[in-house]
Amino acid sequence: MTYTVSMSVNGKAVKGEVEGRTLLVQFIRENLRLTGTHVGCDTSQCGACVVHVNGTSVKSCTLLAVQAEGADITTIEGLAKGDELHPMQAAFRENHGLQCGYCTPGMVMSAIDLVKENPNPTEREVREWLEGNLCRCTGYHNIVKSIEAGAKAMRGG
């Protein structure tokens, strides 16, 4: 049995046919072909699939697509304005906060939500916040630096 879901993704109204078991991340990747949101695990541990649902960071593998009916979703593709990066994206670039790039979309989406909740996080707070995001390349050092710099930029420098 299929269901019709509709939601707003990156400011655009979208609609699609899904199975009951279709995860939000599958809907985003496979139906909408927004492949910036990644799947790194099957136990909701890695955070590569983090998107914003109604303004809050959510692992999009933990929601069924049908549960996101009517929601306002932002994915990594929805952050930059044209070629102008969001300050958090820019901070990751400036501070070498990414290597293979696979965990990066989830890290950036998660970091933006952190700064919304805590505009001036300490290093410890950043590390604790990243509890749900795995990275295997960077050793986190430069991700933490990036998020601190991104937070500063989002506060307006």
Added chain:
Amino acid sequence: MTATGIGASVKRVEDFRFLTGRGRYTDDIERPNQTYAWILRSPHAHALITSIDTKKAAAAPGVVAVFTGADLEAAGVGGLPCGWQVHSKDGAPMAEPPHPPLAQGKVRHVGDQVAVVVAETREQARDAAELIDVGYEALPPVLDMESALAGKSLVHDGAARNLCYDWHIGDKDAADAAFAKAAHVTAIDIVNNRLIPNAMEPRAAIGDYDTATGEYTLYTTSQNPHVIRLLMGAFVLHIPEHKLRVVAPDVGGGFGSKIYHYAEEAIVTWAAGKLRRPVKWTAERSESFVSDCHGRDHVTRAELAMDKDGRFLGLKVSTKANMGAYLSTFAPCVPTYLYATLLAGVYTTPQIYCQVQAIFTNTVPVDAYRGAGRPEATYLLERLVDRAARETGLDQVDIRRRNFIPNDAFPYQTPVALQYDSGDYGATLDQAMGAALVDGFAKRKAEAGKRGKRRGLGYSTYIEACGIAPSAVVGSLGARAGLFESAEVRVHPTGSVTVFTGSHSHGQGHETTFAQLVSGALGIPMENVDIVHGDTGKIAYGMGTYGSRSLAVGGEAIMRALGRITDKAKKIAAHILEASESDIELKDGQFRVAGTDRALGFAEVALAAYVPHKFPHETLEPGLDETAFYDPANFTFPGGCHICEVEIDPETGEVEVVAFTAVDDVGRVINPMIVEGQVHGGVVQGIGQALLESCIYDEDGQLLTGSCMDYTMPRAANVPNFSVGTHTTLCRHNSLGVKGCGEVGAIGSPPAVINAIVDALWDVGVRDISMPATSQKVWQAIQSARAPMAAE
């Protein structure tokens, strides 16, 4: 140094696409009319397959086809080849059992491939796979290496005692003689824990077949697409190179696990040809755990003989190395030529003897994982040296300095085959000690003591061999491939440049570092340079990226091609400027007649190369496009000193890494920002091995640590910020002077962490702690050490 040349921390070119969700990883690719494959895997560690009934599955909704090992066998599909042959002590070649892409009559590890379902959707394929009825007759699993050698149950009928090979290196008699003279012998038993690499991107593969041209294309998560083309084309599917293209697009980390030719690559490619439709497979993470090659897994006894002054006289090592159920592509060389050849470390030990037994078990195949053999050697040696210091009453630093290979000894021939070209181990240690504020440690320890915590400081002074090549050497050691690299530098008519490299970037930032080389050599802006990698349809040839070889071998190939470009460009400039070729100099992107103001810009020369109206064609060909194949003279030998400071809560056993300092000699640094990032990542994988990660099988051969919930990878809160520096001595046999930086972090760090823990707990009575030093294990070690004291 220019803003973008060698030595500049240029921001990465590749970041924009990754940060905006525009990376293109294998699973992001969709081919028209694509089908999806689901692999049915063995739930048993060791079992005979008595029957397979696929009828129900084949009739399930959306199913296009179901294939088993019998189908592949009937089609003449070969087994997965092994790329390295090791010979035993007695000269016999290693046992090399067949490795069918889909099981033939027997499964040998949980996760072994049994059948594949191809369907219109991934879900349909997965649902149908559950309808396949496989009859199994369980056999006793072979798990522990010691009991494997008893040979009661055999993983492969052709490998008696489950032994792959029994190899050795060094002079046993000479080592025995050295031990006979020893004033003191330190012995340790060491386990190097099995790890599961877990690159963040799960493996994926898409097979495609062009009915018009008869050409196959495989998109795959690979660190070396040309190697996959060679192995799969020549040995498994018998497709000639001109009809097989392998594309490894953006790849989300590898750490070795994506070097190897995996069954799924062959299965989807073959099925695509058979079905005349693209076939896509993407691993779920739980599949990765039971199908990506694991790493490490050594059990070792080692003894170090010293004279009365603590100078090393001899080293004897006996290691059992787990190969898993099948020989993965490069598995045999890891515990031999990438391990035992590093047992001299940075020390002048004159006699070394090492024997290695490689053993088959009913576990996932084991192959190279970040460092591959060198972390095992380093961990063993640096734990042993630390223990030797404690037993002889020497200081941790003093015993190392006393035995360092001195600066005037280079090139230094070790007793285990390698010849080190350069290094300055004393200065590297000094720099690390300064950065780690070792002088203030006693005070910090006392302060921690007041809070009821125990502080420890651990050292590791290591060396590794990388830039894996040269062909002549690896060939004599059993490699069935050459290990060189290729590069083509194509200058376009208006002066922009595309470099086609055989190296592959899956996080290393080659698109930036290599462009810096071009920018520096030709004096053109980086934005005029593109680096293309990962596609056999575009790049002449390549051996790929592993063993920290990309810059030392691949980068040097680019430098050679660039040299040919500038030679030719000078000829063209000389012709146009009517000057002698020897008078033309290239500076800041200008070809100038030396000592004059007559000059041509790089773009002008490029244009002339393609608009050769007045060329003397008998002596000057049009075009500006050069290729180089580079095969180096030797390995490169990065080394360094890692110092770890831990604080332990004796009440809980919790270990906190409070500071970690790494000073590495990676040769000349092209992009310091990228080098530091590589070290950070490697160090955290090393800390992961030391404190958190362990692959655990139960007595039935079921993988207990089979998900990200059970296998503990480091998270951000588990590690501190790092102090990372470099101390450079140049590699003497490549023009860049580079050595490699990809693995140093993972190689140097584990013994530093464990030595720090032992240091913190030595006074409590703890003498050893095995990896991973989890809170539970540390707490138990403290309790056991205290118990006899309490009884006294």
